[in-house]
Structure formats: structure tokens, C-alpha cells
Amino acid sequence: MAAINHKTLREDEFFFGHKACAGCGASLVLRHVLKILGPNAVSVLPAGCMSAVGFNFPNLAFQNNSMISPFAATAPVMSGIRAGFDMRKKRGDKIPDDFCVVGFAGDGATADIGLAALSGAIDRDDNLLYICYDNEAYMNTGVQKSSLTPFGAKTTNTPVGTQIQGALSNKKNMFEIVAAHNISYAATASIGYLPDFLKKVAKAKDMPGTRYIHVIAPCPTGWGHADKDTINFAKAIVDCGLWYLAEYEAGDYKISRRPKEFGSIKDYLHSQSRFRALDDAAIAHIEAERDAKWAYIDTHWS
Ligand SMILES: Cc1ncc(C[n+]2csc(CCOP(=O)(O)OP(=O)(O)O)c2C)c(N)n1
């Protein structure tokens, strides 16, 4: 496999002219993944920001074949497309060698409403590449909490007031839930560490079975940061240890990047309006959870 970097990445664009907000992290996920997969990838997108900004009749922002699935059904729609093409191939139709089915689903579509359907596809080991772009809330409907919204984040249904201060629950660990299926390949990534993300996509592209990549994609609108700072936040969440870059393959977890020293969680949180109300006790709680997680990773993962 040729190394993927800014020099080897193809110049063709497959996702452009969309209506995402300035600084949208998720749109960068689609743009870069499709540059790796190329024109013969078929994309499936459930309801969410990326389908809302990418399919504006009569302007389709995709150059490759793409369709919207029901909110809950990203994975089964992908499985159906794959089965249809496999059948055509058996009948002797010419199918390009680099044909693949890719899903781009948000955190809500993946970790909440689409979780059972995704689990079924992994159980069947269907041949598909599922990308969860995680902006940590239901953004397209105006910033509601999903099960991937982190503790303390302000959303429209986890407000900051006298009774509660933002989300009360912790972010669900989708990567480890998927890995627990003993999936062929799973990885985490961040658009702040693009070469690592692209390398994982290129690797997953050529693998059989179900592949899952979970990528952090900041949303200036929902997180409350300047649009020019999207990449900085996508880096900072990794550097302060609140998001880890890892792979799961052949039954093993492997860390892709271990920060030598963690960046400041307080700086990361307080520079976004969704976390601004968090007090020192809440931040100390988040730090303690981070340290416990990394203590486990350092002891058990390679
Ligand atoms: C069955 C169903 N329930 C609710 C909706 C409304 N809806 C459309 S997009 C969306 C939010 C999606 O959130 P997420 O998957 O995180 O993607 P994002 O918008 O953040 O990109 C919701 C709730 C829907 N389209 N279909």
C-alpha cells in the first residue's frame, strides 16, 4: 500500500459545493475519505448534517453515487447495496475492482438509533466501511444531546441552569463497543491528525468484512468555537487525552499516539461555549476519569 499523505492524495474532489457551515469538521471527513476511495465508492448517509448539506436538489455535492438512508438504517442499506453488486458480479456484470460501500453517519445515527442495525452488519461481517463522524450531538436538528455527547456539555436538552449543568452522562465508548463484536477492523481518528486518519482509511479500504472508523469532527456551531479553530480543537482533544487514537485488529488494541504529557483539559473545555459553565470540581472529575482510562490503556494495550 502506497503511503497516503498530502503529496500522494489525489487532486480530484468528490464532495464540494455543499452547504455546511464554515469550519465544519464533518465535511472534511467526507472530502478526504472520498479522495482515498475514489469515484467507484457508493456512499450512504442517514439523516444528519452531511446529508442535509450534501443533497440539495438539484445540486448534489457528491461526484460519486450517493444516497440517503432512513435515520436508523445506514448499515442495512449499505449491506443491501453490497449484496446487489455482489450478485451482479456473479452474473458476469463488470464491477470496478475498487468498488466499495462507505457509510458516513453521525454520532446520533451511529450510537443511538442505528446501533442495533450496525451491530447486525458487524455480526454478519458484511463487506462495508462504516465511518462515524462524531460531532458529539444531534447538530442538524439544533444541537441536542446524543449518547456521544460528553459529560458537562451544554445542549438544547441538557441546558445549564440551577438544576443541571450540561450533560449528566459520560460519552459512550463506541469504538470499544464495536471492537467487542470482534470486528475485522476498527479504529479511532481525529481530523486534527489527518495523516493518521487517512492511513487508517486507506488500510480499511483494502480489508474484507466490516470495518469501522470513528472520527472526531468538531462543529463550530454546536461546540461554540471560532470556525478557524476546528483543526486546533480536533488536535487539542487528542493532546489533552480526552480522545485517543487507536486501532483494533485481530483481537488486539493498539494505541496510535500516546501524548507524552497531556495538554490542559481546562483550556480545551473553557475555550468552547458548550463547556464554559463547568466549575473546577467538574473539571477535576473529568481529569480523574481521563487518568483512570489512560492508566488502563498504558497497562493493557500495546
Ligand atoms: C426516524 C427519525 N427520527 C428523527 C429524525 C430527525 N433528525 C434528522 S437529522 C437528526 C440529527 C442527527 O444527528 P447525528 O446523527 O449526530 O448527525 P449530525 O446532524 O450531528 O451530523 C435528527 C434527530 C429523522 N430524520 N428520522
Ligand code: SF4
Ligand atoms: S452544524 Fe456543525 S456539523 Fe452541521 S454543518 Fe454546521 S458545522 Fe457542520
Ligand SMILES: [Mg+2]
Ligand atoms: Mg452529530
